[in-house]
Amino acid sequence: MPQRPQRRSFSWRQRRSFQLWFFRVLGGIYLRPSRLKALLTEWLRRTFHFALFRKFISNASGMQNPNRGFLFLIAGLLFSFITFAQTANSDADRLIHEALQPSPLETNLHHLTDEIGGRIPGTPAMQHAVQWGVQVFNAAGADSVHTEGFSIPQSWAEGATEMIATAFYEVGEAKVGGLLPIVIRVHAVSIAWAPSLAPTKHIPIVDVGEGTDADFKKAGDISGKLVLAHSVVLKTWDDLFAEYTKAPPIIDLAVKGKATAIAFIATREHDILYRHTNSGAGEIDRLPMVLVAREDGERIARLLASRHPVWADLSIPNQIGGPVKTANVIAEIRGSEKPDEFAILGAHLDSWELGTGALDNGCNAALVVDALRAIKASGLKPRRTIRFVLFSGEEEGLLGSRAYAFNHRSELDRAAGVVIYDSGTGKTTGFSVGGRKDVLPTAQSLIAPLQQFGVTQLLTTMEWGTDHFDFMLEGVPTFVAEQDEANYLENYHAVSDTYDKVDFPQLKKHVAEAAVLSFGLANLPDKIGPRLTHDQIDQTIRETHSDDLLKAFGLWDDWSSRKRGRQK
Numbered sequence: 350m351p352q353r354p355q356r357r358s359f360s361w362r363q364r365r366s367f368q369l370w371f372f373r374v375l376g377g378i379y380l381r382p383s384r385l386k387a388l389l390t391e392w393l394r395r396t397f398h399f400a401l402f403r404k405f406i407s408n409a410s411g412m413q414n415p416n417r418g419f420l421f422l423i424a425g426l427l428f429s430f431i432t433f434a435q436t437a438n439s440d441a442d443r444l445i446h447e448a449l450q451p452s453p454l455e456t457n458l459h460h461l462t463d464e465i466g467g468r469i470p471g472t473p474a475m476q477h478a479v480q481w482g483v484q485v486f487n488a489a490g491a492d493s494v495h496t497e498g499f500s501i502p503q504s505w506a507e508g509a510t511e512m513i514a515t516a517f518y519e520v521g522e523a524k525v526g527g528l529l530p531i532v533i534r535v536h537a538v539s540i541a542w543a544p545s546l547a548p549t550k551h552i553p554i555v556d557v558g559e560g561t562d563a564d565f566k567k568a569g570d571i572s573g574k575l576v577l578a579h580s581v582v583l584k585t586w587d588d589l590f591a592e593y594t595k596a597p598p599i600i601d602l603a604v605k606g607k608a609t610a611i612a613f614i615a616t617r618e619h620d621i622l623y624r625h626t627n628s629g630a631g632e633i634d635r636l637p638m639v640l641v642a643r644e645d646g647e648r649i650a651r652l653l654a655s656r657h658p659v660w661a662d663l664s665i666p667n668q669i670g671g672p673v674k675t676a677n678v679i680a681e682i683r684g685s686e687k688p689d690e691f692a693i694l695g696a697h698l699d700s701w702e703l704g705t706g707a708l709d710n711g712c713n714a715a716l717v718v719d720a721l722r723a724i725k726a727s728g729l730k731p732r733r734t735i736r737f738v739l740f741s742g743e744e745e746g747l748l749g750s751r752a753y754a755f756n757h758r759s760e761l762d763r764a765a766g767v768v769i770y771d772s773g774t775g776k777t778t779g780f781s782v783g784g785r786k787d788v789l790p791t792a793q794s795l796i797a798p799l800q801q802f803g804v805t806q807l808l809t810t811m812e813w814g815t816d817h818f819d820f821m822l823e824g825v826p827t828f829v830a831e832q833d834e835a836n837y838l839e840n841y842h843a844v845s846d847t848y849d850k851v852d853f854p855q856l857k858k859h860v861a862e863a864a865v866l867s868f869g870l871a872n873l874p875d876k877i878g879p880r881l882t883h884d885q886i887d888q889t890i891r892e893t894h895s896d897d898l899l900k901a902f903g904l905w906d907d908w909s910s911r912k913r914g915r916q917k
């Protein structure tokens with residue numbers, strides 16, 4: 350076969366490999382357009398303060414040989430960009446590489462969930478969890494580890510809650526005749542931080558539908574009765590949000606009508622029970638309350654609807670005590686240039702105790718520890734200190750992070766950002782930045798290396814419901830991981846929140862993300878953004894319509910009266 354004449358040009362493969370080499374040199378890694386854009390933006394921001402740029406231009410016009418001067422300028426800029434891109438990328442690459450290595454992540458979480466189990470502040474399990482935190486931080490190579498205690502107004506633990514519902518059905522005269530009992534051993538647990546109820550027999554049950562004003566009016570006299578409140582099956586984050594906002598008005602109406610107790614029908618099917626709380630700050634609620642299995646609750650409702658009176662024998666022997674001590678665990682990697690400034694990577698260590706708190710939030714407590722390990726193993730030294738914080742008391746109303754933000758208020762001017770993970774192991778899609786548009790360009794460049802994991806979005810929302818909240822109200826830049834729902838909601842606070850639900854390959858990617866973002870925040874030449882003043886935060890709240898959210902959760906008065914958040 351005749352050979353084709355050789356052409357004196359590069360083959361496709363040669364050209365391709367040259368392109369790859371060029372792009373790698375340029376970007377330090379495979380250069381995706383969005384990554385290039387983000388790197389360019391950040392480099393431009395850092396390289397050119399506007400005045401400096403003008404000086405360059407005006408000098409250039411005065412040079413003897415304008416063409417040569419211009420060439421020097423271009424060469425210099427190209428060199429500067431390549432150096433910047435390579436450094437920024439190689440830091441992230443090293444952190445990602447270390448994070449994805451085999452590590453004690455799985456073993457640490459096994460100890461925390463299977464051995465220690467559910468962790469309510471004030472219980473021996475929570476004390477063990479705090480010791481676990483100290484041990485694993487030390488083993489991960491922390492420069493220092495300590496605990497900071499705070500107290501919760503009242504302790505609470507569930508006893509052996511019991512509920513039996515009874516009704517009667519009439520058997521036709523042709524058969525046996527008379528009334529036969531229907532007995533339902535209701536699957537029920539107490540609502541957390543609800544008061545106890547001494548064993549009480551024969552409480553009439555009354556259906557109050559969705560629990561609106563109109564529903565309560567329709568139900569008539571509820572005094573001395575057990576109020577049965579309906580719910581919808583939990584499918585979305587919005588459903589969960591609705592479950593939290595719906596409860597307080599129902600409690601108000603039940604208290605007003607002198608009901609004995611409330612039975613909330615569970616939002617999960619298949620007899621799944623979970624721990625819910627309506628008390629916002631670790632105080633005991635106003636009325637005894639239980640959560641009943643969806644199947645039992647709906648059956649009782651159908652019996653009531655078909656004109657069968659139903660009664661409950663109910664006993665809620667909760668153990669309630671006075672103030673209780675608990676602690677946050679804090680580890681540090683000391684900053685090399687500005688050790689007094691600090692970024693925080695945090696997750697809550699406490700959990701409810703029906704399950705073992707694996708998705709909420711043991712997996713992310715283990716993530717925080719493993720991110721410290723990965724940063725240490727990379728050999729990189731951040732300019733600022735990174736504080737790795739495992740908060741306690743989150744489930745009782747963000748009490749640990751609230752105490753931390755309050756106790757460290759005087760040094761929050763030096764805070765370079767707070768990163769929080771608290772949504773199980775569904776894929777991270779981005780971060781919510783607490784309503785702050787000013788941090789977007791730099792944040793975009795910090796998360797650019799995480800695009801390979803699908804982390805692309807920055808949301809200018811202000812969120813409630815996890816440990817960034819009090820830092821956000823103190824004006825500190827905050828970053829809450831936005832995650833796919835995955836299996837989070839069905840297991841949320843439930844008996845089924847156990848180790849086997851954790852997606853470890855995904856969790857390891859989150860370790861990489863958390864390490865890159867917290868290191869990035871700690872290592873920026875200038876902090877990502879200033880601490881906002883009270884007025885600026887207030888403006889951000891109004892711009893993002895978060896005042897409605899704060900009002901819905903009863904937090905607005907605390908903010909506007911400066912009981913909570915930035916003082917000046």
Ligand SMILES: [Zn+2]
Nearest residue numbers: 697709710771
């Ligand atoms: Zn949580």
